[in-house]
Amino acid sequence: MIEPFPSSGIDLPSPTLSARLRELGDYLAAPSVGRLTEEQRALALGIARRLIADIAAQLDVGIDAAALWSDWLRGGIPSAQRIAVACFARAEEHRWRGQIAQLGRETPTADDAGAEIAEDAAEAISSDVDRTALALRIADRRRFDGQGNPCIALVDLDADVRRALLLDVAAWQLARSSADVDGAALLGEAVRSAIEAAPNDHGIDHAAAAYRAALGPDIGRASAIAIARHDWPSLIALAAVETQRSYGAMAIALLTAEIASLPALLAPLGLDRRTIAPLEVSLTMLPARAVSGANAGDEPAARLAAFSSVDGLPGDGA
Amino acid sequence: MTTERIVRARIDQSGTLVSADTPLLRLQQRAGGGLDRPLALPQLARLVALAQRLGREVTRPLYAADDHSDIHAIVRILPDDDGANLEISDWRTRPIVDPQRSLAAGAISDPRGWTWECDQQLRLVALRSGSDAPPVPAGWEGRSLSEVFELQPDDDGNFPVLRALARQAHFEGQRVRIATPDARVGMALSGDPVFDGTRRFTGFRGSVAPFEASDEAVVAPATDPAFGSLPLSDPQFGRRIDGALRGPLSRIIATAETISGQFDGPIRADYARYAGDIAHAGRHLLGLVDDLADLQNIERPGFKAARDEIDLGDLARRAVGLLAMKAEEKNIRIDAPRKDDLMPATGEFRRVLQILLNLIGNAIRYSPDHSQIWIRLDREGDRATVTVADQGQGMSAEDQTVVFNKFERLGRTDGGGSGLGLYIARRLALAMDGDLAVDSAPGQGARFTLSLPARDG
Numbered sequence: 052m053i054e055p056f057p058s059s060g061i062d063l064p065s066p067t068l069s070a071r072l073r074e075l076g077d078y079l080a081a082p083s084v085g086r087l088t089e090e091q092r093a094l095a096l097g098i099a100r101r102l103i104a105d106i107a108a109q110l111d112v113g114i115d116a117a118a119l120w121s122d123w124l125r126g127g128i129p130s131a132q133r134i135a136v137a138c139f140a141r142a143e144e145h146r147w148r149g150q151i152a153q154l155g156r157e158t159p160t161a162d163d164a165g166a167e168i169a170e171d172a173a174e175a176i177s178s179d180v181d182r183t184a185l186a187l188r189i190a191d192r193r194r195f196d197g198q199g200n201p202c203i204a205l206v207d208l209d210a211d212v213r214r215a216l217l218l219d220v221a222a223w224q225l226a227r228s229s230a231d232v233d234g235a236a237l238l239g240e241a242v243r244s245a246i247e248a249a250p251n252d253h254g255i256d257h258a259a260a261a262y263r264a265a266l267g268p269d270i271g272r273a274s275a276i277a278i279a280r281h282d283w284p285s286l287i288a289l290a291a292v293e294t295q296r297s298y299g300a301m302a303i304a305l306l307t308a309e310i311a312s313l314p315a316l317l318a319p320l321g322l323d324r325r326t327i328a329p330l331e332v333s334l335t336m337l338p339a340r341a342v343s344g345a346n347a348g349d350e351p352a353a354r355l356a357a358f359s360s361v362d363g364l365p366g367d368g369a
Numbered sequence: 370m371t372t373e374r375i376v377r378a379r380i381d382q383s384g385t386l387v388s389a390d391t392p393l394l395r396l397q398q399r400a401g402g403g404l405d406r407p408l409a410l411p412q413l414a415r416l417v418a419l420a421q422r423l424g425r426e427v428t429r430p431l432y433a434a435d436d437h438s439d440i441h442a443i444v445r446i447l448p449d450d451d452g453a454n455l456e457i458s459d460w461r462t463r464p465i466v467d468p469q470r471s472l473a474a475g476a477i478s479d480p481r482g483w484t485w486e487c488d489q490q491l492r493l494v495a496l497r498s499g500s501d502a503p504p505v506p507a508g509w510e511g512r513s514l515s516e517v518f519e520l521q522p523d524d525d526g527n528f529p530v531l532r533a534l535a536r537q538a539h540f541e542g543q544r545v546r547i548a549t550p551d552a553r554v555g556m557a558l559s560g561d562p563v564f565d566g567t568r569r570f571t572g573f574r575g576s577v578a579p580f581e582a583s584d585e586a587v588v589a590p591a592t593d594p595a596f597g598s599l600p601l602s603d604p605q606f607g608r609r610i611d612g613a614l615r616g617p618l619s620r621i622i623a624t625a626e627t628i629s630g631q632f633d634g635p636i637r638a639d640y641a642r643y644a645g646d647i648a649h650a651g652r653h654l655l656g657l658v659d660d661l662a663d664l665q666n667i668e669r670p671g672f673k674a675a676r677d678e679i680d681l682g683d684l685a686r687r688a689v690g691l692l693a694m695k696a697e698e699k700n701i702r703i704d705a706p707r708k709d710d711l712m713p714a715t716g717e718f719r720r721v722l723q724i725l726l727n728l729i730g731n732a733i734r735y736s737p738d739h740s741q742i743w744i745r746l747d748r749e750g751d752r753a754t755v756t757v758a759d760q761g762q763g764m765s766a767e768d769q770t771v772v773f774n775k776f777e778r779l780g781r782t783d784g785g786g787s788g789l790g791l792y793i794a795r796r797l798a799l800a801m802d803g804d805l806a807v808d809s810a811p812g813q814g815a816r817f818t819l820s821l822p823a824r825d826g
Contacts, residue, residue, distance in 0.1 A: 182511075185488065185492060185494065185511050186510075186511070188488065188494045189494045189495070189510050189511060192486055192494050192495035193495075195495070196497070197483075197484045197497035197498075197499065198484070199484075199574075280565045280569060281565060282565060
């Protein structure tokens, strides 16, 4: 008798087939779970590519980032699992923030009360608040490349993930160049200096903490203004500090939260339900959002955030 | 490089719209016009007339409206012998709500350039260099745009970035100088406004591209628009006074229009009205600058008008076409020469048109609603004449002796004119071996007659 299909015991003939069968296996195991859209894939892949290129540039030993990426595209990114959450969080945040541009006038904006809040914000603010708000915006703009594409600023990257990526890139370079002893030593030195040079005082978490400190008791009002203006980076930053999360962890917590759980999630900001309404509507309108919750069979936000803190996102603020 | 769409159009000598890209054509149609018909957009028609009158390129903000939206744009008019080309950029129907738009729209493909972003106070929040660009200066974070870039005025003495800030609009061609470790380099800054979810302006983002060598030579001068030391006869004077006044006035007008239009949100009605008054006064002052520039030109020693073969009938019809909308606003009927009415003469085409626009414009301004204006052609010996008659309040014999004097407004205090229009018109007529005369009596309207050397058709 001839078997209609190859048995599962044979060696798979190609990485492509292997990947597709794995994907199909995952799909058959949970057919009703929403998968990544093409947009989500493309955004996350682009973010990963820019991250790898930045890491290679940081080594400053003339690594051909294009060749590196090409190799890793074929063979897989060594630290894929480590960077997956960070790339996904950044991509989803970018989609969310881009929602207004795509929907134009259809986008929900603040109601009358929200508009009043936003108008009142024109009042004079202290120089500390102004300075730290500007620093937060600068830190946020570091999370885009020169062409406006989303990226992960190296200063925001978790130190362990950064170290792992530096070692992966160095290993690739070593294998590619079949470097002599001197070359290998040079590369090793570059990795060590890059790891030691890790700056952290310009990251978005640092900027968020400074902004929150400058606001003092005005944090609730500032959060309300941020919601009214759809200024999601400021909202994420303030909520992250108040809930002792990293910016990235807070972003993904918000982006995967069930609407009903938003008031609880943002409770430390002291916002009432009406103030949160534009945020609820905005998240509801974001297509293909990966909402956490028991019914969906998905990981709850808390677990995802906890996972992110050890596996890719910058250290949880605790 | 920013790829901004330019709306193009062509106007012929008579002010007729010969061709137009869709957005402008649609607007023209909504305003009751069409192709091969006079421009139905009064402000645009005035600007075209201005450019033709001055015989040089004119770039101005354009404010227009159709039945459902306000339109803001920048129009560049390039006059030539046969009419004018129009290039309209930054066509906006409302402030763009686009807080997260990719920088790519304003980003550069030129690896020798930078990308930048600033907040609403022009403080830099992002600055990145291309692969072959000079490195960005250290410590740029949060510094003012003008600290990092040494802003240079354009040929008209304007700073495009400041004008764009007032209008919260796209800009390009802002020349800057940047100190690098090796040298000071000239670059050009361009940017697009950024708005948040409540349509609040939050800054600009854009690119900085290097100047080409030919552009670089143009960068240097005119940081000081001090025009006081220059004699009136110096051709530089006109350009400098024009540049020195036009920039600030344009900013005042644009800001006042923005407030009046309540683009940043509702304000008290009386404040909006005041802002409208400021804009109106600003436009009046801008008209005065135009007149002064003209005055400076015609009072220059050796000023000569060209001797074109013209038809006063044709020119009168063109002038009427340009001012028809203005007349309609007051329900004034203009009895213009018929198409077959010819009156061959000699004079400079655009200068005669300028005179006729002034005469007919005055007649409309000072005539009562629902009245009539007549335009008649005649020939007296070797003189060809065109007469503009209205049903206004007329003027006394005494007034008629001074009406062509400089800054003479016959006691009027409204914001309608500078008192230079008739003076300039008569000077132009004399420069063409012609004359401009008035015949009037109180309560009987006024008749202004332009006479020029006749020509046998």
